[in-house]
Amino acid sequence: MNWRAVKAIVRKDLIVVARSRGVLLPLILVPAIILVVLPALVVLAPTATGLPTTSLDDMKRFMAAMPPGLQAKLAGLDDAQRWTVLALVYFLAPLYLIIPLMVSSVIAADSFAGEKERKTLEALLYTPTTDGELFLGKLLSAWLPAVGVALGGFVLYGLVANLTAWPVMGRLLFPNGMWLVLVIWVAPAVAGLGLGTMVLISGRVRGFQEAYQLGGAVVLPLVLLVVGQAAGVLYFSTGLVLLLGLLLWGVDAALLWWGKRTFRRGELIARL
Amino acid sequence: MQPVIQTHNLTRRFGGTVAVDGLTLEVYAGEVFGFLGHNGAGKTTTVRLLNGVLLPSSGSARVLDLDPVKDGPALRRRVGVLPETPSLDERLTARENLRIYADLYGVPADQVPRRIEALLETFELTDRADDLVGGYSKGMKQRLALARALLHEPELLFLDEPTAGLDPMAARRVRGMIARLSRETGRTVFLCTHNLAEAQRLCDRVAVLEHGRLLAVGTPAELAHRLWRGLCLEVELVPATAPTALDLLRRVSQDGEVEWREPVAIVRLPNREAIPDLVTALVEAGVRLYRVTPQEPTLEDVYFALHGGEEVPT
Ligand SMILES: Nc1ncnc2c1ncn2[C@@H]1O[C@H](COP(=O)(O)OP(=O)(O)O)[C@@H](O)[C@H]1O
Numbered sequence A: 001m002n003w004r005a006v007k008a009i010v011r012k013d014l015i016v017v018a019r020s021r022g023v024l025l026p027l028i029l030v031p032a033i034i035l036v037v038l039p040a041l042v043v044l045a046p047t048a049t050g051l052p053t054t055s056l057d058d059m060k061r062f063m064a065a066m067p068p069g070l071q072a073k074l075a076g077l078d079d080a081q082r083w084t085v086l087a088l089v090y091f092l093a094p095l096y097l098i099i100p101l102m103v104s105s106v107i108a109a110d111s112f113a114g115e116k117e118r119k120t121l122e123a124l125l126y127t128p129t130t131d132g133e134l135f136l137g138k139l140l141s142a143w144l145p146a147v148g149v150a151l152g153g154f155v156l157y158g159l160v161a162n163l164t165a166w167p168v169m170g171r172l173l174f175p176n177g178m179w180l181v182l183v184i185w186v187a188p189a190v191a192g193l194g195l196g197t198m199v200l201i202s203g204r205v206r207g208f209q210e211a212y213q214l215g216g217a218v219v220l221p222l223v224l225l226v227v228g229q230a231a232g233v234l235y236f237s238t239g240l241v242l243l244l245g246l247l248l249w250g251v252d253a254a255l256l257w258w259g260k261r262t263f264r265r266g267e268l269i270a271r272l
Numbered sequence B: 001m002q003p004v005i006q007t008h009n010l011t012r013r014f015g016g017t018v019a020v021d022g023l024t025l026e027v028y029a030g031e032v033f034g035f036l037g038h039n040g041a042g043k044t045t046t047v048r049l050l051n052g053v054l055l056p057s058s059g060s061a062r063v064l065d066l067d068p069v070k071d072g073p074a075l076r077r078r079v080g081v082l083p084e085t086p087s088l089d090e091r092l093t094a095r096e097n098l099r100i101y102a103d104l105y106g107v108p109a110d111q112v113p114r115r116i117e118a119l120l121e122t123f124e125l126t127d128r129a130d131d132l133v134g135g136y137s138k139g140m141k142q143r144l145a146l147a148r149a150l151l152h153e154p155e156l157l158f159l160d161e162p163t164a165g166l167d168p169m170a171a172r173r174v175r176g177m178i179a180r181l182s183r184e185t186g187r188t189v190f191l192c193t194h195n196l197a198e199a200q201r202l203c204d205r206v207a208v209l210e211h212g213r214l215l216a217v218g219t220p221a222e223l224a225h226r227l228w229r230g231l232c233l234e235v236e237l238v239p240a241t242a243p244t245a246l247d248l249l250r251r252v253s254q255d256g257e258v259e260w261r262e263p264v265a266i267v268r269l270p271n272r273e274a275i276p277d278l279v280t281a282l283v284e285a286g287v288r289l290y291r292v293t294p295q296e297p298t299l300e301d302v303y304f305a306l307h308g309g310e311e312v313p314t
């Protein structure tokens, strides 16, 4: 493996991403909303307006429908504390996963489909890099930033959440075992999911926009997790998160194996 | 001499179209080889096949004694390509573009800055080297793409329509740079073009391609002689002596005919060697003349003859 060439590809793609507003904007906006605005709103809004988020009856019914594991976690807390823990630790967890997914899909769309659109691929194919090196370079240029933003984002989120929850909780919510698994084990796998989907899509589309719009569908499984948890069907326990990660890594492996098969010079140049 | 490029029945199909059809040719070290053909003739496809970027449907090729199909990376390390579209990153500066390609081509790290500066200088881009390429003119982009193709000092250079789409001034500038490049370094150049004047000006030998098939290969002069046995001679006469002259010319003419466009007679001779005798005979017969000019057919004549634009005598 020629690492110098792989690094050059990553560097090139990242400079290009950093210089295009259309790509950079969602990369900053989405994490900012999910990790800062949302937690602050969720915790501060009820206290600021002086209204309970749900009436006591609603809360009771909701608690009764909760999986027993989650009920045990919330035992001994008052209503405000329950709401805070539910929101910050559980409901926001699947939303957090949208970040690595989005970052990797946006960059991969730009790096795979965008490159085709900008007609910069041909010269790259004439270089002495192997198909494997080119593929790896392109994967890393989307995956590394996604994992980086997810890690940095978690640190930021932990700070914001601890800070806003402190008056209600009187203790730190983060770090938390389930979240650590989420950040270290699941987020990189989710990044791979966005990436793998984009690799497959980009061979069939004309450019960045089209790839990005089609690839957006990959967020649906995450939405299911959000809804599933809100409806009390499942909850993000450490075990579930571990399992979820395993499942995603499996899907990643399949997607990338397939992607690698289609990422061949001869095929790429014939589709330019 | 061991050819730098050697193909044998090289063929590439795309569905029903045969882009390159049984191509057999050789290109020798140090020559500028013109690959001439209309749009869609199969030039770009050939370049791709010879670089192991596209796989042939059948047939084989050896380039720098390597098999493009099996040794693609090793081959591409020694070959430079100016693709049909410059395919430069427009959101990078010229220096950044070159820097990244130096890494991709494995230029020794300690030589990278020196080579980049030298190439920027050669291609007259130093002043704009830190501007984004998106703001460059077409000619500047083409020059930068040429610089990029030379970063790793390739032994063999493929130029795919280097002046297509450039305005006449920019085209002339690029052409001048190519001429200097091949003359000074003695590097082998494979030049795809549909521009006849360009091929005539730059190439030692040319191949003419149509619908993926090779119509002819040779130096422009060889092709001309193969197509028109003999050569045309223009003789400008003092009109008073024309009848005597035409008589005499008719006798030496290869096809027994003389074209008379007063005051110029055009006659077909078997070869150059016939000229001195003819001039002596004319003078001895008392013919007075202003000039005698052999007309070498241009590549343009050859090209149109090959493409069936004219009758080709056998
Ligand atoms: N990737 C491709 N898919 C389908 N047809 C192609 C492809 N590449 C080239 N062709 C066809 O092959 C022929 C030769 O094309 P090309 O090599 O680009 O010619 P040139 O470079 O001489 O203009 C054309 O008819 C073109 O349409």
Ligand SMILES: [Mg+2]
Pocket (backbone or CB within 6 Å): B040, B043, B044, B045, B084, B160, B161
């Ligand atoms: Mg072409």
